[in-house]
Amino acid sequence: MSLQGPGTRLGLSSVAVAVGVAAAAGAAQLGVGYGLGVFSWVPTVHGGGEAAWLASLAWTVWISALSVVLGAVVADRVGRPTVQSSTAVRVLRRAALSIAAALGGLVVVALTAVPARVAERADTFAPHVIVGGYAIAGVLLGLFVAVAALIARSIAANVLATGGWLWLLAVTAVADGIAAGRETVVAQLGSWPVTTDGPWFRSVYLPGAAIAGVAAVLIGFLAALPAARRRDAQAGVALSGAAGPALVAVAYLLAAPKLTGALPEQLSAYLVAPYAVFAGLLGSVLALVLCGPRRPRPVSVAAAPVPPQYLGSDAAPAPAVPAQTGPDRADADKTDADKTGADKGAPAKDTPARPASAKPAQGRAAVVKATPDKAVAEQPADEPTAPVTGTPAAAVDALAPSPKQPRKKR
Incomplete structure (x- = not known):
């Protein structure tokens, strides 16, 4: 099953x-x-x-x-x-x-x-x-x-460790009484009368109170330490130190809800038990703070400094940037002007006429790419082919056939 x-x-x-x-x-x-x-x-x-x-x-x-x-x-x-x-x-x-x-x-x-x-x-x-x-x-x-x-494993560790400590303290108290030759008396839960005459402070036996408080802090710290390193639940780790001392305090509360006619050592044990709960809680919280998980620090990326800009109504508008003429276009215009002057002063060769529908290229957007093989085929065989240099516009004008003019008779 x-x-x-x-x-x-x-x-x-x-x-x-x-x-x-x-x-x-x-x-x-x-x-x-x-x-x-x-x-x-x-x-x-x-x-x-x-x-x-x-x-x-x-x-x-x-x-x-x-x-x-x-x-x-x-x-x-x-x-x-x-x-x-x-x-x-x-x-x-x-x-x-x-x-x-x-x-x-x-x-x-x-x-x-x-x-x-x-x-x-x-x-x-x-x-x-x-x-x-x-x-x-x-x-x-x-x-x-x-x-x-x-x-919570830390609570279990605290209760079991507190139980072992209380039994060790009780056996030590009995052995001390036997060694001192005193009569065997009942040992108080979590208390050991180290001396017979104090010191006392307002019905509280100070040596017993010191032993109970220090033991609660140490047990709370040591029992919560492994759980804090394992990254267990923080609530269970923080509250684990109060588990064992709280069980002792409840046992005293159930045994004597009203302390009437109690002996001084018994009254001291009853009064110290609630304070041991806070001492154990302090030990477990200390273990969580020292060995608990730490939050990673946020990584801040330094941003580039932005220069201040004035955006008021009286701010002057940015000046307009005139369009600049590229060097390639200037060379093309110069080449076209030279070619036109050469056509006016020199007789033109027999070349087929340019169709009327063809328009001259204007600017870079109107450039028509001509096939080099077709342009070479239309050129006369006896005329040497001149190398094409310059800008794409100049290349188109150089490859285009010029109108054929009649020769003058002598």
């Missing part, structure tokens, strides 16, 4: 990959969290039960959402089509993979709701139902983020 034509690898295998990877990712994260004590449903001592409860709910939302995104992205890379497909087919493919990954992410619901039955809550008699509801909310949130991650 395949949703596309020949040459593709999208079928039930890709859907199975999405379900399996999402379920495996959720189970692995919960195993690491339960094993290291990153979150727990068992109330802690010294009045930390509320903080542990809220932190565990935030981790539940984050783990379920990240599992769905991871399953959809891996299935998309494994079953990427080998031929070009239409837009409708691509939309159906992304929707199918996202829904399949969401089905696999429902494993987190069971793996969190069952252990949450031991939780002691004064405001509810069924804490496991609340935990299951938060897990389902995380799956739905991950479904929408997975669709965006399949559309």
Whole structure:
């Protein structure tokens, strides 16, 4: 069964990959969290039960959402089509993979709701139902983020990189507490208490805020850098830096809509999360500006300078240029005048008379080209043929037969 034509690898295998990877990712994260004590449903001592409860709910939302995104992205890379497909087919493919990954992410619901039955809550008699509801909310949130991650690769890279960073930070916080000999407490999502006494600034733990802000900028920049070099869609590249931090902020918002009675470190993590979204957005936009496509500069062709011309009513008209007589016409007129004078003073030879209909050539437009062979045939044999020189008009007059005149008796 395949949703596309020949040459593709999208079928039930890709859907199975999405379900399996999402379920495996959720189970692995919960195993690491339960094993290291990153979150727990068992109330802690010294009045930390509320903080542990809220932190565990935030981790539940984050783990379920990240599992769905991871399953959809891996299935998309494994079953990427080998031929070009239409837009409708691509939309159906992304929707199918996202829904399949969401089905696999429902494993987190069971793996969190069952252990949450031991939780002691004064405001509810069924804490496991609340935990299951938060897990389902995380799956739905991950479904929408997975669709965006399949559309823009930079968003997928940012979410996965943010997930790896948060788990590294949580494991580091637990290891630091064990090394310092402190009691194991629930780690806040995206926060690490480097010191125990501050510094603080208006309920904000400055070391934790600095770590969260710098990490958001770096992850946003590095995740968007390859996409900017590939010339991907600029909107997806610019918004990719806010994807991971926004998922963390929504997890905190769902876990505690109202911060009443929260511990100082937990309150600081809640307040820093929205600012981390803007920090990640700054990193992705910076990557797009530095490595994005640049518009070519327009090439301007320098035009030839046009001298100013006065076109007013009092401008003098241009002088008329008299017609010039060419040198060839002047030579022809001179030759005709010499020939006429020679005919008047010298006796003409016996030549046939010129027809009356023939008219003398006037100017260049009235020149009649005579055939040289015919003119030579009409000339007497005993008279030598004179070379024809001059202009075409002179040549016509030289070749034309002259009227025959009688000889005078002695």
